[in-house]
Amino acid sequence: MLRKMYQTWIAVACVALAFMSSARADELPDFTKLVKQAAPAVVNISTIKNVEYSSNGGMAIDPDDPALQQMPEIFRHFFGMQRGMPDNQGGGKILKREEPRSLGSGFIISSDGYILTNNHVVNGADEIVVRLNDRRELNAKLVGADPRSDLAVLKIDAHDLPTVKIGHSSSLEVGQWVVAIGSPFGFDYSVTKGIVSALGRSLSNDNYVPFIQTDVAINPGNSGGPLFNMDGEVVGINSQIYTRSGGFMGLSFAIPIDVAIDVANQLKDNGHVKRGWLGVLIQEVNRDLAESFGLDKAAGALVARVLPNSPAAQAGLKEGDVILAFDGKPINMSADLPHFVGRVKPGSVATMHIIRNGKEQDLDVTIGLLPDDETNILVDDHGNSTTNSAIMSVLHISVANLSDDEKTQAQVDNGVLVKQIEQGPAFSAGIQPGDVITLLNGKKVDSVSSLEEIVKKLPKGRSVPMQIVRKGSPIFLPLRLE
Template sequence: MTSNSFLRAARRTLTAGAAALLIGVATVPSLVTPAAADDGPASVADLAQGLLGAVVNISTSQRVKGTEGPGAVPMPQLPEGSPFQDFFDDFFKNRPGEQGNPSQKVQSLGSGFVVDAEQGIVVTNNHVIADADDIEVNFSDGVTLKATLVGTDTKTDVAVLKVDPKGHKLTAVKFGDSSKMRVGDWVMAIGNPFGLGGTVTVGIVSARNRDINSGPYDDFIQTDAAINRGNSGGPLFNSAGEVIGINTAIISPSGGSIGIGFSIPSQLALGVVDQLRQFGETRRGWLGVRIQPVTDDIAESLGMATAKGALVAGVIKGGPVDNGTILAGDVIIKFDGRDVNEMRDLPRVVAESTVGKAVDVVIVRKGVEQTVKVTLGRLEDGEKLASGENGNTDKDTGDEPPAVPTASVLGMTVGDLNDETRTKFGIAAEVSGVVITDVAKDSAAAERGIQAGEVITEIAQESVATPKDVMDRIAALKDQGRKNALLMLASKSGELRFVTIRMD
């Protein structure tokens, strides 16, 4: 079936549905003829027939230790010769945790699809094969092959398997371009949940760029094509028979499809699959910055016309931009030619970039747009570096330090950062600025979650070192007609974040 005929059938379906709805409103059911009522979409059998052979069932098994100890349920004492003796023997003595049966083999099922027939490469979800001891791939013609794990990526929930195709001809499908899919485009989901053969469902793209808080690179395609239990890891096809998504999750109170399913877009999955095949692991680009959203208040404080981009809250020591190329307080609005409209856009476009690549990054610094050149590091190395960057330097001597010069502003009491205040609040030696010694209850500062012991390092991207600096900067912002003050705060260990405080 061609793409055009697929879409023509869809249009006929929508037209018939709209007509039926209007007739229902007019309450004239006699106008619906049998021919019109039976006019559904043209068959998609030809399209499905060419794809079913590439969709496989993934069967996994795992040895789990039995439960022993206080939580174990003891076998009841039965009278000698009880007719229930055999039943309870089967139930209790074969339970995991009983003597002679210390573990149990647990099995699970999912779906996948072949992307390379010659090499025997199969793609599925990571959660389908996670912690499995044995993995088998069951094909629609009844053949079962043992699979080895090539690589997994927990961040995108993608896994790559390999089977030996010798003596068995495999059917493969290819990835399409998910970026070309529009809301309303028809799609087909195929799964092989129980090894009985493929199941086919048809629907449309309900939405794009969905963030369901499942990982750092959420960019799901939402579809109303039915995705049920065991369909995880199966492909979502466009009308040309190309894979534009990997079915991975549903929203459902019952476990069955209610028309809200999510697929990993091929634009994201393809790069992960290629890296897993080549390296057995992912090798993502890394910028080495901590970021936070640009809110309307922050945009106003920075003199930006619209709230967009990713605000750099800190630069990781030893990272790619620790040389001053990008600074805390910069707003990244474009990366390697791709717009960064929201904070969540940046991690994804950086991760999809090649390690060691030199890219242009467009930033807004103190209201001025400029372009800087950055050479990317590797995210997996950066995660190790970042995890060891912050230490806990909290100290509590129990002694009250002598009084220090203070000032009250915006619901905060601020003071000099010296040996006494460092000791009192456990502030690391490398942190500089003005310490917040108290925050008034129900103040604008309290509403923003500001706490005593945090350090103001900048106000409106200007460094402050004394309480007087803080007062002067706030007064200058008010004179400029600003409604909010943008503060860069450092935690006790030196981790930075930005907050805005109302000044009215």
Template sequence: MKTSSSNQTLWKRTVVLGSVCVLSASLMAFTSAKDGAAGKSDPLSIQVSDAPLSAAGRAYPSFAPIVKAVAPSVVKIAVSSEAKVSRMELPGGMDLRRFFGPGFQFPDEMQQPQQRRHMPKEQGVGSGIIVSKDGYILTNNHVVENASTIKVSMTDGREFSGKVVGRDPKTDVAVVKIEAKDLPAITFADSDKIEVGETVLAVGHPFGIGQTVTTGIISAKGRATLGLDYEDFIQTDAAINPGNSGGALVDVDGRLIGMNTAILSRSGGNQGIGFAVPTNLARWVMESLVNTGRVDRGFLGVNIQDLTPQLAQQFKMDGAKGALVSAVNPGSPADKAGVKSGDVITEFNGKTVKDSRHLKLQVGSTTPGAAVPMNVLRDGKTVNLTVTVKELPGDKVADATPAAGNKDDALHGVGVADLDQATREQLKVPSHIKGAVVASVDEDSVAYEAGLREGDVILEINRHPVKDAEQATALCAKPENMVTLVKVWSQGGTRFIVVDESKAG
């Protein structure tokens, strides 16, 4: 209803403007006729200067030098996803597979020539930031998470095929790699030092129309609005629209301070509230994905909450800054360090704790196994503690795992991850089992139809032992034929699965 009302208003305005144009044309015709009667009018003469625009006397300096330096580092990322299978429904809207599961087969008398049909591939456009001369590109997870093919386009006209190095849905950060050298890598800034009110520029590819630059200011810091596990967004009023995701937010020196990620909008377009992942957070996640293929997060083992003025008064605090510990898990790092329920954590690893969310960010970005200092306020007195951070248990297997991206690979549509200790505990995998854990399986893939499931551990591929995710991926690249023999461990036992990619589609 709102859209219809808006269109009607626009139509009314158009009519009014059109009336003005017609009236103007009539007046011009009348004037021309009058002038013609009086004699021929003088030829039009205007002054034109070809000199470049001068920055002198402007309220703002020219950003052209900054844009020239930054623009080559921001690329367009075009993605396409595999065609999905749409199952034909029975009359009345019933799909029996919803009730009987994916293995259900229709009786012969109910079989139809076309029970499954493929839908067209989905296309999408986002942005990315070149962060190294050898082809590493920073972008958003939501830009590439379902991509089967990735094409990276640069401002000089070159195009490259991209490959996902790793993804982290918890921060919406991903890394793509292209095979190139001497690329124009951007310079990072320390995002902890930015201030509200500073001028910023947003560079990206909104709506796929081409690289676009907008300007604004930093409106706020430390926003948490998208419901991600780890959020610390920079808010800006620089225009950000669909397609800007993964683009650069830079300061007036051309240094990267954030990666544009989302907008808050009632219309779907820019309304002056955009959010960017700060570079310090994005850089930490990116380096983890590149170096280890995953994101290892620290773990304290406490339940925490924000302080209200009333709680601060009860716990003898002058202000409401810090994270209040409501419970301590027995045997956890915090328990071993001496943290108690009712403590207020005010400082962690040398940094002030603002609230529970910031403590979660600080702990999460701490390397598991590191011993760090921590200050807590207990009964109005500061207590100095040292805590040895453990690895966060129970993380989802697929958090930092790219799915198979080449349609010619064996086990197409399967994503794998390393079998680390946290995953072993989660899936109850014995210590003697070596391999790569299946992090995701496309339900429309041949591998899924053959019986491969998320949580299975791949032990062998075509009788070659598998040690980790990297080896599993290598064994799937450029297969000799379309049939792959896979040995897996699943739910306490081993079994073989034959995946015949010639049956795809």
């Protein structure tokens, strides 16, 4: 009797488990229809870079390169050099060879062949090749690129192409299902899924993109590919991952499609992007600062400096003001402000809601045009790097130009003085306050402005040499940007 009851109980339990499993399976989304509809408009992008080599196997090197002048004679022989002369002057010939440079993804936004991808996928390419879903390979022309948002528009000579449906990233919510289609490691049309982890993320050196954070598996080759919502609409462009291993670690970042389409339209119409500019240096409002300014919570953007003759200065904004809202949009974190300002058309009037001396008030400001070269506005009147410069955001150091007396004391002819340092690549390399940076990646550092330009072009994922002078002694240190 007991045995029969036990068998009956087991049978009932199995039926219940099967029903629960079936119910859970019914609750999970089915991506098959989405992929069938969207995949034909996703493309694979590869690039070719023409590289010069000498006929005896060495790479062609510019004898005037400062890095070469620092190279011992024995290494010049190793690189095919004779007393600083290139190989074609030492008996060899300069040959050109085409080498694959990068592999990424993109998607077709119009049936006449316009394609949207990341700038870093095609940057510096001599030839861009687009492979379509039907296996056709077509050469693409670069219509325009915007390094600040890491976006590029390509054009291929084709018609009646399948296109993606464009959605609205502004309607995304945290926890929502999203799907990525791309070519990780060259595996075309790979599909991965996940959820939106966070919205409006700010990343180092990316002041103009409020990134979508997801846990969708993204790897090298996914860059430039679309991020879809469950309606099959593109809501983002997969752009970056956070990794310590070089591969996916659960943190992926996509450019919102609302930002991308605005940039793409400007690139198609004008070949470049115009952004709004306020002309302030800002910092985060922490709990202690909030209390000191009479705020109920730690929110807003604290104005640390108003640049001379800037739109902010003309509007009457002052150092110490806290911007609580911009054009009706609340500023929860200081990083929100550049996102809002950058999307305003230059010449437009916007309203800032601020608190000054404990009293709230509104200021109207006529938004200016963000300069193409931000180097001059990121160095103050005394030649110091500012908090928004690439030097600070990439290397996490503050530097200043050297006076003639300081050059004599440091026994250098050129360089910049390291004033402050935070946790980051420079700290890991061994840089200390008081060091003088004279060379970086083979390029001479003459001023804060020149260092700013060098830092912007530093490669990532490998070490580059940095020469410093410490207590009169020159030292080379390896600097690596992950």
